[in-house]
Amino acid sequence: MKILIYDGTFDGLLTACFEGYQDKTVTEITTFDRYQPDLLQQPQEIITDKAKADRVYHSILTKLSAYTLENIYYAYLSELPGCDFLCLQYLRLCYQKGNKINAARQHPIIDGIYRLRFKVTRELDRMKGFLRFQEVAPLFFLAQIEPDHNLLPILIPHLQKRFSDQAMLVFDQKRNRALLLNGQQSTIIPFSQTEADNLLNNCKADEYAQLFRQYFQTINIPERENLRQQLNYMPHRYRKNMLETQ
Amino acid sequence: MQSIFDKLTILADAAKYDVSCSSSGSERQGKKGSLGSAAKAGICHSFTADGRCISLLKILMSNACSYDCAYCLSRRSNDLPRATFTPQEIVDLTINFYRRNYIEGLFLSSAILGTPDYTMELLIQVVEKLRLEEHFHGYIHLKAIPGADPKLIERAGMLADRLSVNIELPSEVSLQRLAPDKKKSAILAPMAQIHQGVVQNRNERKQFKKSPLFVPAGQTTQMIIGASGESDLQILNLTSALYHQFSLKRVYFSAYVPVNQDKRLPLLTSPPTFRENRLYQADWLMRFYGFRAEELLDEAYPNFDPNFDPKVMWAVRHLELFPLEINRACREELLRIPGIGVQGVKRIMTARRVAPLSFDDLKRMGISLKRSQYFITCQGKSISPVALEPTAILRALQPKANSPYEQLSLFPEPKMLTGMEVLA
Known part of the structure; x- marks a missing residue:
């Protein structure tokens, strides 16, 4: 009954997988943030080792597939309880049965991984739409989000392709991190609500926000009201950062 | 002088009965240093209280219509505030909404302002400004105005991602009765032209990878359900024919919302959304499941069942x-x-x-x-x-009925x- 604790980075997770791969007494992997001490389990700290992580990374790419690696990455980003250990189980299964096991959707581990992947990609698709920028300086835009999963790293390609001529800051309120990017570069930095508020307080009321709010009200057909459907597509937890539903 | 706020209110209100809002199917890529890209699967940016998505800024250029169609809110004989955007106003709205990630692009339509040619020219002006002056690479859906010159349609196709011509009503008889200014032939002509252009462009792009796109997201159409007496079978047969003849991407159905008092129109208490839903189910069965129209309905049972799909x-x-x-x-x-x-x-x-x-x-x-x-x-x-x-x-x-208990009724x-x- 061993529990591996890593630092929350992807390299850390891969190191944990490296250390725990042979050790059948490992029953759980978690991060320092999420770790809850437990009487029965014996904790073991994992020190992130870039060399070990790289070995796992390249081994997955060459012996398994890029698709498998992608699945592990999405599962890691989901940050849901149990997701880290599921990655280890998934890796063990893939190495044992070969890459073709990915087709076996009926297998509980494969199915678990796909469900995590689905949750993360669905939220990513939603966030591409629900993100709302405010112009805090000429051609510098700020958005605040509070996603269930850690979306900042996978939002980069979309934002860079689409808004290649503007600078952007996407603040993840839940994780106190921000993605700072423009058309060429991107970086993820620690950030706080006060810093975001400071930026927002400096800018004046946006005429286009007003116009869009009005557009949102007008384009609705009251005779066809269907709040249930609206809720299915746009859950309440996303609405507080969207200007039209605030 | 109307403010931009008033114009937006009037012209978004007039545009809301256009169903299509999809922003999918285009392969237009973003370009480094300029704004916008199209997403293959489309992106929904918000959802209104009627459950429909906001993907594109759906708006009319003008609602000062010279036609008088019975079912339409903007018809000539209705007494309501009229407004017309200038091309620059629409461009500013689009670009600024887009930069704030409110929308995926523009869906521009218009009432017939004077003549079809003049209206089409106005629409093209907007898109030219967006594409050539602002270098906007986002999604643009444009209405092809029936009766406009083929050269204008061609020009529109070179700039937009998607074109659509509304067929409005499922039969020529209804069209004559409810929309006397519109002709079936005038509606089908641009459809055929766009179809031909798309086929030709596809062949060209096989030979020359860099040849310019023509309507990369294809064309769609829309018809009103429940304003005239056609059966589901007639509607489905027409839909199937449109898919086969013009390779449309989508046929949209719009449950008739009673906006006008008119003797030619049926009296409805609410829009026939259930019927619309069944038609969409059948539409999907035809497009993705390999069903043919005649397998789903026939002369003996020309309408869909309300209780079973x-x-x-x-x-x-x-x-x-x-x-x-x-x-x-x-x-x-x-x-x-x-x-x-x-x-x-x-x-x-x-x-x-x-x-x-x-x-x-x-x-x-x-x-x-x-x-x-x-x-x-x-x-x-x-x-x-x-x-x-x-x-x-x-x-x-x-x-299942909602509750197992009910108030018994004599009737x-x-x-x-x-x-x-x-x-x-």
Whole structure:
């Protein structure tokens, strides 16, 4: 009954997988943030080792597939309880049965991984739409989000392709991190609500926000009201950062 | 002088009955240093209280119409505030909304301002400004105005991602009665032209990779459901013909919302959204499931059943093909099982290559057995609680009333089992 604790980075997770791969007494992997001490389990700290992580990374790419690696990455980003250990189980299964096991959707581990992947990609698709920028300086835009999963790293390609001529800051309120990017570069930095508020307080009321709010009200057909459907597509937890539903 | 706020209110209100809002299907790529890109799958940016998505800034250029169509709010004889945008106003709105990630692009339509040619020219002016001056690479959906010069349509196609011509009503008779200014031939001519252009462009791009795009996201159309007397069968046949003749991407159905008092129009208390829903189900069956229109409806039963979806109705009429063995049926057969969709079929086809599937496996894979259980076997076993006969299956599948208790009435509501009558 061993529990591996890593630092929350992807390299850390891969190191944990490296250390725990042979050790059948490992029953759980978690991060320092999420770790809850437990009487029965014996904790073991994992020190992130870039060399070990790289070995796992390249081994997955060459012996398994890029698709498998992608699945592990999405599962890691989901940050849901149990997701880290599921990655280890998934890796063990893939190495044992070969890459073709990915087709076996009926297998509980494969199915678990796909469900995590689905949750993360669905939220990513939603966030591409629900993100709302405010112009805090000429051609510098700020958005605040509070996603269930850690979306900042996978939002980069979309934002860079689409808004290649503007600078952007996407603040993840839940994780106190921000993605700072423009058309060429991107970086993820620690950030706080006060810093975001400071930026927002400096800018004046946006005429286009007003116009869009009005557009949102007008384009609705009251005779066809269907709040249930609206809720299915746009859950309440996303609405507080969207200007039209605030 | 109207403010931009007033214009937006008037012209968004007039545009809201256009159904299409999809922003999918275009392969237009973003360019370094300029704004915008199209997403292949489309992106929804918000959802209004009627459950429809906001993807594009859907707006009319003008609502000062010179036509007088019975079903339309903007018709000439209605007394309401009129407004017309200048091209620059629309460009500013689009670019600024886009930069704030409110929208995926622009859906620009217009009432007939004077002549079709003049209106079309105005629309093209807006798109030219967006594409050539602002270097905007986002999604643009443009209405092709029936009766406009073919050269203008061609020009619009070079700039927009999607063009659409609304067929408005499902038959020429209704069109003459309700929209006397519009002609069937004038509607079909641009459709044929766009179709031809798309085919030609596809061939060109096979030879020359860099040849300019022409309507990369294809063309669509829309018709109003419930404003005229056509049956579902007529509508479906027309839809099928449009898909075959003009390779449309989509045919949209719009449940008629009674906006005008007019003797030529039916009196409705609410828009026939249930009928619209059944038509969409049939539309999907034709486009993705390999069904033909004549398989879903025929002369004897020209309308869809309110209680059962078209696939269930088809399946109970063809029980000789069932039950299907999940582990052996081919893709075409799997697609015909009620309750199993395109995604489900894909999952089944991949998973069964590894090991034969059981009902538990299906459940775990997220395949609903609610409807499919009556029509399938897994490794020879069935879990259907009823016999494989139409009446038994329909009774089991009948939608449940909300509450088991009800106020008894001397004049009871008509019974629910209309599907059975079809079979009788």
